[in-house]
Amino acid sequence: MHAPLVVFDLDGTLVDTAPDLIGTLNTVLAPEGIPPVTLDAARRLVGAGARVMIQRAFAAHQRVCDETNLERLFQAFIAHYSDHIAEQSRPFPGAIEAMDHLESRGWRFAICTNKLEGLARRLLGALGIDGRFPVICGQDTFGVPKPDPTPLLRTISAAGADRAAAVMVGDTTTDIRTARAARIPVIAVDFGYSDVPPAQLGADHTISSFAELAAAAHAMLRRDETAASG
Known part of the structure; x- marks a missing residue:
């Protein structure tokens, strides 16, 4: 049995995992001019993977992230997150x-x-x-x-x-x-x-x-x- x-x-x-995920997201989005995402917003952003999280952060500010930019930001997200995955x-x-x-x-x-x-x-x-x-x-x-x-x-x-x-x-x-x-x-x-x-x-x-x-x-x-x- x-x-x-x-x-x-x-x-x-x-x-x-929200603190490290959101910390990485903010690091990646800062050069794009996207305001920092607060931990309170994590419920709306986390859960469907990094690509969706990036897209949702752009959409929250009425911006569109095209496929080329999305892939670039996704790779930057993975690189940073890998190095900071369990800080908090x-x-x-x-x-x-x-x-x-x-x-x-x-x-x-x-x-x-x-x-x-x-x-x-x-x-x-x-x-x-x-x-x-x-x-x-x-x-x-x-x-x-x-x-x-x-x-x-x-x-x-x-x-x-x-x-x-x-x-x-x-x-x-x-x-x-x-x-x-x-x-x-x-x-x-x-x-x-x-x-x-x-x-x-x-x-x-x-x-x-x-x-x-x-x-x-x-x-x-x-x-x-x-x-x-x-």
Whole structure:
């Protein structure tokens, strides 16, 4: 029997990366004459990858970033962010304790993020928690980003897990749509970077702290087991 698996989104779900992401964004946009983005604006900008974040920052000031300029700024963003990836980023409160608790009960973990895989590995390594995740999937790992269900399904498969014993945890519409398309139960956190009120995301369950994760994950599996047996 396969061990149950929690597949985490990364930015805004497992790790509070907004300070370093926004810091890099402001560094890259300053020469373009874009005013600094505040951390309060992070929820509207973070979550769909660096290119979208750059485009959203331009759009917030009624400016358009053409493809050539976008690619140049994206490369500058990646270079700077790689060097400053964990200066202020930290796991959300209770995340490590929640994983310890679940692990002691036989759960395993994986990452499925729209961050580039190399950056995800670099961040998790800098935080000293990469060893918890035998599979770390980024937007470039399988050639397609979320909300396509392929990254999530292949992450579960690569982890040697059964889809019937997997739960996704995320913070945005992208994560919910991904899980729905993959027919995986999904838990939303309400402290992430969603530009949609968490209660409106349509997740199977919403948690306000990682102290609630274990109960929610177990409930998701029991629900699916009951549905399958019925």
